[in-house]
Amino acid sequence: MLVHIAIKNLAIVKKVDLALGLGLTAVTGETGAGKSIALDALGLCLGDRAESNMVRENVDKAEVVAHFDISKVSSAQTFLSENELQQDDNPHECFIRRVISPEGRSKAFVNGIPVNLSQLKTLGKTLALIHGQHAHYQFLKPENQRTLLDQYAQHQGLLEKTAQSYSTYKHSMRSLQELKDKQQQRLDRSQLLAYQVQELDEFSLGENEFVELEQNFKKLNNTQELISNTESALHTLQYSENESAISLLKQSIKSISNVAQYDEAVNGIMESLQSALIQAEDACSELSHYQSSVEADPEQLQEMEARYGKCLELARKHQVQPENLYEAHISLSDEYTSLTQDEDSLLELQTKVSEQLELYKKAAESLYKSRKKAAKTLSTDIQHSIREMNLPHAIVDVRVNHDDNAAPMLLGNDVVSIYLSVNPGQACEVMEKVVSGGELSRIGLALQVIGSKDNPIPTMVFDEVDTGISGPTAALIGKLLRKLGTNAQVLCVTHLPQVAAQAHNQLFVSKVTDGKSTETTLLKLTKEERINEIARLLAGDALTDTAIANARDLLKL
Structure with a gap:
């Protein structure tokens, strides 16, 4: 879990110190105020690429420090131990520091020890997961739908066996082709x-x-x-x-x-x-x-x-x-x-390749059966989730097509496609063809939540995943995120009052300028401040008694 993050001289942020807790935390503020900067800062600590324009003007460096509680994250503890990055006196804490120069060069430290970007990315995957503003579009791609299904099915052993069979077959096939090319x-x-x-x-x-x-x-x-x-x-x-x-x-x-x-x-x-x-x-x-x-x-x-x-x-x-x-x-x-021996080797290798192809096909067939079985329950879970998000007539069918005659691939010979119907009487079509922007936002969020059920990552970040949604649907999404926050730390950048009102905590991002420089601040709101901010989201800049009353109603105060 992310316990604390300190940001200094990053973009238009001069200095921010922010303590965070469990549950759903909503991040709100005016458009252009820099709501996503905190997420960018966290991304740097998780291994994202640094750019020169991230450094505030006229300073010698930008710096981000993130403090994580890893007492319940065994994968992070294992990584730190294996790479000799663990704190002997406090093995359940992890401090990540990232320093960026105006030229775009950066340095990374874990518990005060220098690490490379590859190490930081590997560690970051165990600590937090960031879903960007357009992350739901990734689910339109068949390869990402297959990845989602594999994560849901939890058949890593079958994936590894198929990949190993493929690698063995591919290596022998290359050797065979080399012999064939030189045969004449x-x-x-x-x-x-x-x-x-x-x-x-x-x-x-x-x-x-x-x-x-x-x-x-x-x-x-x-x-x-x-x-x-x-x-x-x-x-x-x-x-x-x-x-x-x-x-x-x-x-x-x-x-x-x-x-x-x-x-x-x-x-x-x-x-x-x-x-x-x-x-x-x-x-x-x-x-x-x-x-x-x-x-x-x-x-x-x-x-x-x-x-x-x-x-x-x-x-x-x-x-x-x-x-x-x-x-x-x-x-x-x-x-x-x-x-003469090469000719004998050619015949032997041809036999060996045929045998390895059969082993690959058996592994791919086992993987296909597991995917086929998981697709049924995944279809039910997705359908149940999006029906709760004001798509009551939605029908979801996750289909797995297997081609036994196709050329072997690293992850099997299956094409996974999500078929969808959202209106009564409408035949199921590939999701990409029938889904609207708002519907995709809801489906994307449902897929992300479902994909996180068996995910041990303790911190989940959503950057405006509610784009294109309003009204009752927004309230349903807010409830879904709040429910997700009961078992994990969830951060959500949002512009919807219905979503913000469901949060356990709320942060407000504001931007001030003196005409010469601009600065963004990030503050944790009190109960009264939350009422005013929710009212602003409802009515705009002019706070009316009606807006405040509606805000109180949303917050159930």
Whole structure:
């Protein structure tokens, strides 16, 4: 419940401090006096957007502070606790402060702690509900009629189940569509890869095979040159008479050994020559062995030349270096396998989407049945309420149309429409087509009251919801609001004396100006002041004895 609101430098309000209580509080005043400013101030504390023109001229900021008693609002207590905004010493109170700069920037605080606008809106929804001047027009929209029915039916679990089924189905459907969109590309690529991989599989190049193949091909292709050069090397090292490298080394060793008899200083030279001789003889042995292994094999050379050439051809075809052809083969095989798996995934996902669609339809069907059942009792409640507001012949039929073949939607496949007849013999039509402005005001108020029955929000605000209503109907609406105020805090901006007279409390808004500036004040009226204000609403500015008597009668004083 809103206990107190303090407004400073907001629009044409310089300073207002207002204490509020339970029951119905009527807010009255002359047209243009600023009756809605208090509601705008409260809206700021509930998370409404701030504008630069909200700040009074020639001041550095506007400020609104709202004090709420949340001892019976568990949802607000939970929010404050979860967001670490609760007052430890007094968890049943909540103070909201909103500060606005002349540039339109604003800051919000809950119990002295800064919060963002999203947090403020979430908290505000648990504290108060404001119905604007034209709020009843929202009930002409089918989506709002469906929302009203869902709130009335209190089947949040079915709504959540349907929404979850929809989200799951939609996610899989997007994945399926992505696979389908790329299916032709995958088929074209898969066909090409199938040919390429088969060709490489048949060639079956081993890892590092090309390097060995290249080396062996070069060897076989140059056999005669290898044999010729080997023979020349052996001849030079061993077989050349008197001039072979080995014979020359032996001669040198013999000569040095003769020197060593007389000078041991050449022993090191002798050892080097002997080592060289041993290495030369070993080289001759290895060359001889190598020579015996080299032989011309035209058939083997032909086979190797064909494989080597094919390897070069495939490397050019796949635009890779020949030594990288093996890795290219592995990569293409992996890609082909992946594309094949995508096709399998497409079939699996199609089955999965079909199953999820069936689950969605079951959830939507359960939601439809619940809406259909609730629509009957809602029709009765609306009809009863508006018949009490001087529409005695009204017939209301809340209809729910379900299309099982329609594309899945987040909140089901139902269209909710309120059908109405207000005159005897008149067939029920969609409310939008048959309702007048005054009738819509009454129906809108009835819908708001009905929608609030199971609503735990403790404060309800109505801004001129009685527009287009007068006479006996106004008195009936006043009684309805007073009845609503027995279980909640209700604030109502009104211009009708019949409504104001039903209030438990009355506030008066006035506007004064000195020619240079304008200021709006908001005062709580005493019993005598209420009589005069009701009389003014009845007769205008000139207070007559008759108007005062009528005011007393309305107030039952």
